[in-house]
Every structure is written in C-alpha cells, then in structure tokens.
Amino acid sequence: MIRLMLFLSGTVVILFLIALTAGPADVSARDSLAALFDDSYGPLSLVMWEIRLPRALLAVIIGAALGLAGAAMQGYLRNPLAEPGLIGVSSSAALGAVIAINTGLAASATLGLPFAALAGALMGVFLVMALAGPQGGSLTLILAGIAISAMAGALTSLVLNLSPNPFAANEIVFWMMGSLADRSFVHVGLVLPFAVVGAVILLSLGRGLDALTLGEDAAQTMGVNLKRVRLWLVLGTASVVGGATAVAGAIGFIGLVVPHILRPLVQGQPSRLLWASALGGAIMLQMADIAVRLILPSRDLKLGVVTALVGAPLFLHLIYKTRKGLV
Amino acid sequence: MADAGPSRVVSMNLCTDQLAMLLAAPGQLASVSYIARDTRASAMADEAMAYPINHGLAEEIYLLQPDLVIAGAYSTFTTTAMLRRLGVPVVVFQPANSLSDVRDRIKKMGEVLEREAAAADLLAAFDRQLAALDIEADGRPRAALYSANGYTSGPASLAGQILEAAGLANVAAELGYDRSGRMPLEVLAMADPDLLVGTTPYPRASRSEDILGHPVVRHLAAQGGAGQIRDADWVCGTPHVLRAVETLAQERRDFLNRERSE
Structure with a gap:
C-alpha cells in the first residue's frame, strides 16, 4: 500500500513538471521552469505564472476530486458503474453553472458560480440515489443516470440557446466535454475550497464504506449509521463535482476508469481506494490534459474527448461483465 | 423616379442592412435584419429602429412581398435558395476584407438599388475622410x-x-x-x-x-x-x-x- 501511494504521488509530481513545460509557446523546458522563480524572463514568467501553473494545478485538483468522487460512489452503491459523469451528476452541475453565468449570479457574487454548480450537483446526486434506491441495482442506476444526464444536458443547451450572447450556443461543447484551456488563478481559487471540503468529507467515509462491503445489515451491526454515510456522501460528492464542473465543465469517465484500475491494487478495500483514486484521478487528468496539448495544440481539443476515448471502451467492458446482473 | 429600381427591398444581413440604409431612397428599404438594431454589433442601431425587422427566415421575408432580397455570403443557403425558387430575386454580397472591398461594396449596393448617384456621393466622402486621416509614417507600434x-x-x-x-x-x-x-x-x-x-x-x-x-x-x-x-x-x-x-x-x-x- 505504501509503495503504491509513493509510486502514485511520484507520478503526480513528474506529470506536474511535464505539464508545466508543455505548451504552444516554443521555449525549452529548463527556461520555462527557471522563469517560474525569476522575473527577468519577461513574458515567459507571465506565461508560466498566469497560464501554465494554474492549468497544471487545476488538472491535479479536479482530477483528484473526480477520482475520489467515483471511488466513493462506487463504494457506497457497491456498483462499479457509478461515476459522476455517467450518472448525470456532472451534467446537473454544469446546468447549475450555466444558469449562474446566464442570470448574472456568477458575476455578482464571488462564489456564486461554484455554489450554483454545487446546488446542481446536489440535485443530481440526490435524484440518482433516490431513483436507484439503496441497493443501487445496475439497471436502475444506469437508467436513472441516462435520464438525468439527458435532462440536464437538454436544459443546459436550452439556457445557452436562449442567451442573447451569440457565443453562448457554441459553448454547449465546453459544458458537455470540459476543458482546462486558458483558466487562471481565479478559477483555482473558485474550485479549491469546494474540492478540499468535499475531499475531507469523502475521505472520512472510509470506515463506513469498508463496513458496507459486508452488506448493509452487517454494517449496521458494526455501528455504521447508513443514513449519515449517505448524507455525507451526497454532500461530499456534490461539493467536489460541483466545484470541478464550475471551472472545467463536465469531464467524464475519470471517476469510472481510475477506481477500476486501482481496485485490485488495494485488495478491493474502499477506504484505501479513496486515497489511491484521488491520486490516480490527478494522474489521469494530467495525462489527458498534456495529451490535448501535444496531439492538437492549435485546436483546443476538449479534455472530455480524450477521457471518453479511454473511458468508453472500459465502460462497455464493465457492462459486458455485469450483464448477468442486469438481466 | 418612382419606377426607378426595386421598390420593396429586404436586407437579411447585418452588413448589407447598413449599406442599404446608407444608400436607399426613402421608402425603398422595406425591412432590415434584427441584428441591425443590436448596438453591440451594428454601427447603425438607431437608424435601424425606423425599419421593420426580419429574422432571416424565408417565410417572413416572402410575406413582406419584396421585389429584391439582399443577403450576405453567410446567410443560410437554404433560405436564399427557397426565396429564389419562389421567384424572388436575391443578390448576395461577399464580406469585405479590405478597405478597397468597402469601396467595392458601396458601389455594388448603389448599382443593386439603382442609386448610383447616392453611392458616388458616399464614395467621395469615404475617400475624403480616408485622406484626411493622414497617418504619419514613422513608428509602427x-x-x-x-x-x-x-x-x-x-x-x-x-x-x-x-x-x-x-x-x-x-x-x-x-x-x-x-x-x-x-x-x-x-x-x-x-x-x-x-x-x-x-x-x-x-x-x-x-x-x-x-x-x-x-x-x-x-x-x-x-x-x-x-x-x-x-x-x-x-x-x-x-x-x-x-x-x-x-x-x-x-x-x-x-x-x-x-x-x-x-
């Protein structure tokens, strides 16, 4: 376990350095890193501090948030298909964010945008949990997720279509696919409090989730208050997903892929998986964000495209494996 | 002059709206696009308030019974094609990419509306203003x-x-x-x-x-x-x-x- 965590942390750090040196501006890795600590580089220091550093930080924060949320939801629902993006939590958060931007709430209140996204995410998690029921049967979970995703996506598109701003309609893609391009420290400041609060809540659920692997009755006899676990799970997930979606749009599949890959490495223990998935999520989003900059640097390739290309086949594989349970 | 040129002209593009408003005879221009009233995009939003607006849809434009429709190169092709099928003449203006294109479009609008004299006046004023700008050559930030x-x-x-x-x-x-x-x-x-x-x-x-x-x-x-x-x-x-x-x-x-x- 310790070796795994060290390996994951080391990878996060290495990818962070690569992320800082990858970009359309043609400068050497050494110069760009030196410019972080030295103002004499002129515009390069500006590029490093205001463009690359916030982007790299956001990839770590948001990736960790999404990985953690996926691991927590899968642990609670005991279903490997639960993922904030797939079951509509991210799209409802995006709906909240879009409403906040279009009503002017985001401009008038400092934390208006992330709070609105959090409210949207809260609705999404609540609806999914209510529709899927406490057992979280695969079929109902996925159907509920599809319904909520479609509804939230349609409403997001509607709000953007009705906006008097001619650019708004083109942004449907951003809210559905997510991107970290051209974000600044303002956005880091917006997401950080929500990610930290949500992460603390979700990480504290480890013991309860471990107990749940033995079944609900066993967990209850072990003194786990299932209603409390459920409430905190809803709040924690909404907080991390809401914050992440408010600044980066709905990035899917990270919460699905990462826990799936790491589960065997932590012997399927949810409390360990929470920590490992947070680091794994940071790694996956960083890799995706480096990839979009290296593959098509001039096109603003959306993050969600890359994560979906990796995640969707895995999703199919999981469905295939759980097919017996679905019928 | 009553029978000279088209008498019910509908413009469905922001840029042709403005050229038409500058050159049309009183009563000649029947409608401009709704964007012409948007102060953010239109340099002649106040003038556009005096004209009925259209949203670039074939149905509403046909009902205005125009004898000429002026469209931009980016106007929906299906709309202009349908208007042509319905027997309405459509003139398409390409967007201007340079100051000489601007002169060209003014001239073309004058011809289309059969308002050559007005166009010549506008062109003369344009050239005068351009010459008056007198940008000194030294120092190009x-x-x-x-x-x-x-x-x-x-x-x-x-x-x-x-x-x-x-x-x-x-x-x-x-x-x-x-x-x-x-x-x-x-x-x-x-x-x-x-x-x-x-x-x-x-x-x-x-x-x-x-x-x-x-x-x-x-x-x-x-x-x-x-x-x-x-x-x-x-x-x-x-x-x-x-x-x-x-x-x-x-x-x-x-x-x-x-x-x-x-």
Missing part, C-alpha cells in the same frame, strides 16, 4: 487583435486592414496568420504586443469571452493602454470602419507620446 475564444485577425481580414490603416504593425502577421485563427494565450503573451486591441464583450457573460478577462490579457492591455476598443464599427465593410481607424490611430498617437515621454 506592434498591435495584436484579440477577441472571443482567443481569435486573432491577420492582414487579409478587414480588422487587420483597419489596424494597418491606423499605422500599426500586426503581431498576427509576424506569426504567420493570414486571415483569422485561434492564437493560444501563451503565444500572445510571448509575442508581447505594444497594443492589445480587444473586443467589447456582449452583455451576459459567456465563457468564450472570459478569455478577455484573463490576467494575461488584462496585463497586456494595461501595458499598452488600448484594451477593449473594438466595437460595432469594426464588424462590417461600411464607411463606419473609418471611425474605427480614427479611434485606433488616436490610441497609436497616445502610445507613441507615452513612449517618447518615457
């Missing part, structure tokens, strides 16, 4: 055009031509942009332009225009002191572009004065 989604405009675009006419060198040209394209924020920052010419954002925020509030853009704008001066005058190839050139030339003079005093 480097300027970058930057708008929503990080788009910049190169020398082969109308905005790029406005920039050049105002006596500025276009950073996009240095970097090999010809018309317009996305310029990554990093590249813009590294190019370090003297003046940053941004657009005025639309009301109701959008993420596309968020980029104009990015610390890097704000820093560059503060450094050069130009900022969000690009407005409706820049959008269409009409004589109003000269106002844009004039505003920009003033920014250039201010910049050169500041530089000399330093």
Whole structure:
C-alpha cells in the first residue's frame, strides 16, 4: 500500500513538471521552469505564472476530486458503474453553472458560480440515489443516470440557446466535454475550497464504506449509521463535482476508469481506494490534459474527448461483465 | 423616379442592412435584419429602429412581398435558395476584407438599388475622410487583435486592414496568420504586443469571452493602454470602419507620446 501511494504521488509530481513545460509557446523546458522563480524572463514568467501553473494545478485538483468522487460512489452503491459523469451528476452541475453565468449570479457574487454548480450537483446526486434506491441495482442506476444526464444536458443547451450572447450556443461543447484551456488563478481559487471540503468529507467515509462491503445489515451491526454515510456522501460528492464542473465543465469517465484500475491494487478495500483514486484521478487528468496539448495544440481539443476515448471502451467492458446482473 | 429600381427591398444581413440604409431612397428599404438594431454589433442601431425587422427566415421575408432580397455570403443557403425558387430575386454580397472591398461594396449596393448617384456621393466622402486621416509614417507600434475564444485577425481580414490603416504593425502577421485563427494565450503573451486591441464583450457573460478577462490579457492591455476598443464599427465593410481607424490611430498617437515621454 505504501509503495503504491509513493509510486502514485511520484507520478503526480513528474506529470506536474511535464505539464508545466508543455505548451504552444516554443521555449525549452529548463527556461520555462527557471522563469517560474525569476522575473527577468519577461513574458515567459507571465506565461508560466498566469497560464501554465494554474492549468497544471487545476488538472491535479479536479482530477483528484473526480477520482475520489467515483471511488466513493462506487463504494457506497457497491456498483462499479457509478461515476459522476455517467450518472448525470456532472451534467446537473454544469446546468447549475450555466444558469449562474446566464442570470448574472456568477458575476455578482464571488462564489456564486461554484455554489450554483454545487446546488446542481446536489440535485443530481440526490435524484440518482433516490431513483436507484439503496441497493443501487445496475439497471436502475444506469437508467436513472441516462435520464438525468439527458435532462440536464437538454436544459443546459436550452439556457445557452436562449442567451442573447451569440457565443453562448457554441459553448454547449465546453459544458458537455470540459476543458482546462486558458483558466487562471481565479478559477483555482473558485474550485479549491469546494474540492478540499468535499475531499475531507469523502475521505472520512472510509470506515463506513469498508463496513458496507459486508452488506448493509452487517454494517449496521458494526455501528455504521447508513443514513449519515449517505448524507455525507451526497454532500461530499456534490461539493467536489460541483466545484470541478464550475471551472472545467463536465469531464467524464475519470471517476469510472481510475477506481477500476486501482481496485485490485488495494485488495478491493474502499477506504484505501479513496486515497489511491484521488491520486490516480490527478494522474489521469494530467495525462489527458498534456495529451490535448501535444496531439492538437492549435485546436483546443476538449479534455472530455480524450477521457471518453479511454473511458468508453472500459465502460462497455464493465457492462459486458455485469450483464448477468442486469438481466 | 418612382419606377426607378426595386421598390420593396429586404436586407437579411447585418452588413448589407447598413449599406442599404446608407444608400436607399426613402421608402425603398422595406425591412432590415434584427441584428441591425443590436448596438453591440451594428454601427447603425438607431437608424435601424425606423425599419421593420426580419429574422432571416424565408417565410417572413416572402410575406413582406419584396421585389429584391439582399443577403450576405453567410446567410443560410437554404433560405436564399427557397426565396429564389419562389421567384424572388436575391443578390448576395461577399464580406469585405479590405478597405478597397468597402469601396467595392458601396458601389455594388448603389448599382443593386439603382442609386448610383447616392453611392458616388458616399464614395467621395469615404475617400475624403480616408485622406484626411493622414497617418504619419514613422513608428509602427506592434498591435495584436484579440477577441472571443482567443481569435486573432491577420492582414487579409478587414480588422487587420483597419489596424494597418491606423499605422500599426500586426503581431498576427509576424506569426504567420493570414486571415483569422485561434492564437493560444501563451503565444500572445510571448509575442508581447505594444497594443492589445480587444473586443467589447456582449452583455451576459459567456465563457468564450472570459478569455478577455484573463490576467494575461488584462496585463497586456494595461501595458499598452488600448484594451477593449473594438466595437460595432469594426464588424462590417461600411464607411463606419473609418471611425474605427480614427479611434485606433488616436490610441497609436497616445502610445507613441507615452513612449517618447518615457
């Protein structure tokens, strides 16, 4: 376990350095890193501090948030298909964010945008949990997720279509696919409090989730208050997903892929998986964000495209494996 | 003069709206597009209030019973094709990409409306104003055009031509942009332009225009002191572009004065 965590942390750090040196501006890795600590580089220091550093930080924060949320939801629902993006939590958060931007709430209140996204995410998690029921049967979970995703996506598109701003309609893609391009420290400041609060809540659920692997009755006899676990799970997930979606749009599949890959490495223990998935999520989003900059640097390739290309086949594989349970 | 030229003209494009309003005889222009009333995009929003508006839909335009429809190159093809099928003559105007294109479009609009005399007057005034601008040749500060989604405009675009006419060198040209394209924020920052010419954002925020509030853009704008001066005058190839050139030339003079005093 310790070796795994060290390996994951080391990878996060290495990818962070690569992320800082990858970009359309043609400068050497050494110069760009030196410019972080030295103002004499002129515009390069500006590029490093205001463009690359916030982007790299956001990839770590948001990736960790999404990985953690996926691991927590899968642990609670005991279903490997639960993922904030797939079951509509991210799209409802995006709906909240879009409403906040279009009503002017985001401009008038400092934390208006992330709070609105959090409210949207809260609705999404609540609806999914209510529709899927406490057992979280695969079929109902996925159907509920599809319904909520479609509804939230349609409403997001509607709000953007009705906006008097001619650019708004083109942004449907951003809210559905997510991107970290051209974000600044303002956005880091917006997401950080929500990610930290949500992460603390979700990480504290480890013991309860471990107990749940033995079944609900066993967990209850072990003194786990299932209603409390459920409430905190809803709040924690909404907080991390809401914050992440408010600044980066709905990035899917990270919460699905990462826990799936790491589960065997932590012997399927949810409390360990929470920590490992947070680091794994940071790694996956960083890799995706480096990839979009290296593959098509001039096109603003959306993050969600890359994560979906990796995640969707895995999703199919999981469905295939759980097919017996679905019928 | 009653039987001279088309008598019920409908324009369905922002730029042809403005040219038509400048040149049409009283009563000749029956309708302009709804965007002509949008102060953010239209340099003649007040004038447009006097005309009924259309939304560029075949049905409403046909019901106006026009004897001529003027469309832009980007008007929906299906709409203009349907109008033609219904027997309505449609004239399509290409967008202007240079100041000489502007002269050309004025002339063409004069011909289409059979208002050649009015067009000749407008052209003469345009040439007079252009000559009066008198941009001194020395010192060409480097300027970058930057708008929503990080788009910049190169020398082969109308905005790029406005920039050049105002006596500025276009950073996009240095970097090999010809018309317009996305310029990554990093590249813009590294190019370090003297003046940053941004657009005025639309009301109701959008993420596309968020980029104009990015610390890097704000820093560059503060450094050069130009900022969000690009407005409706820049959008269409009409004589109003000269106002844009004039505003920009003033920014250039201010910049050169500041530089000399330093």
